Amino acid sequence: xxxxxxxxxxxxxxxxxxxxxxxxxxxxxxxxxxxxxxxxxxxxxxxxxxxxxxxxxxxxxxxxxxxxxxxxxxxxxxxxxxxxxxxxxxxxxxxxxxxxxxxxxxxxxxxxxxxxxxxxxxxxxxxxxxxxxxxxxxxxxxxxxxxxxxxxxxxxxxxxxxxxxxxxxxxxxxxxxxxxxxxx
Numbered sequence: 568x569x570x571x572x573x574x575x576x577x578x579x580x581x582x583x584x585x586x587x588x589x590x591x592x593x594x595x596x597x598x599x600x601x602x603x604x605x606x607x608x609x610x611x612x613x614x615x616x617x618x619x620x621x622x623x624x625x626x627x628x629x630x631x632x633x634x635x636x637x638x639x640x641x642x643x644x645x646x647x648x649x650x651x652x653x654x655x656x657x658x659x660x661x662x663x664x665x666x667x668x669x670x671x672x673x674x675x676x677x678x679x680x681x682x683x684x685x686x687x688x689x690x691x692x693x694x695x696x697x698x699x700x701x702x703x704x705x706x707x708x709x710x711x712x713x714x715x716x717x718x719x720x721x722x723x724x725x726x727x728x729x730x731x732x733x734x735x736x737x738x739x740x741x742x743x744x745x746x747x748x749x750x751x
Contacts, residue, residue: 570668570704577700583659584682584699588689590652594638594645624683634679639687646690648683656682663703673707681706717747 627636627650635654638647648656660678663669669678685702689695697705719739728737 570707572666572668572700576666577698580659580663580700581698584685585689587648587652587656587659587682588686590648590655591646591686591690592649592652594647594649596645637683641691648686656686663700669707672711677710678703 623640625638625645625647626634629635635650636648637653637656638645640646657679660675660682663682664673664675664678681703682699685697685699717739720736723736725736725738728735730736
């Protein structure tokens with residue numbers, strides 16, 4: 568899998584991603600407790616810091632289920648992109664995902680997620696020097712693997728493998744299936 572992107576497009580997207588890093592702002596935490604309706608529900612579990620794996624990224628979601636703002640915590644402070652700035656991230660993500668090299672292999676949400684990760688890394692580590700498109704390509708290489716799926720096709724017998732698009736039709740013998748099953 569190789570990604571052929573025009574050099575000026577790479578430069579433009581890296582510049583846009585760098586500009587988004589400068590839009591990260593500190594947000595204040597809303598510490599006011601709401602008076603909630605008292606219930607008789609029993610709390611069945613308490614989560615501690617040991618139960619949380621990785622870092623917590625919080626987001627604001629609108630009525631349509633779309634992310635409209637995203638935040639992360641560091642040193643007891645909340646940083647992130649508010650609604651207007653997150654719209655800019657989404658717009659750049661849409662343009663990147665629509666590139667022919669990415670359109671069929673990664674989703675828009677994947678690009679948004681990786682862009683926010685990169686912006687966060689770039690914001691927290693001032694000497695972080697990996698450009699966004701390189702970061703995205705590396706993540707795609709590590710996250711996306713070819714999928715091998717065996718589907719028996721009823722009454723189909725083939726002597727030699729052949730391709731249909733990116734799918735390969737191969738003969739599945741009893742020995743091949745037995746060997747595959749033994750590997751588990």
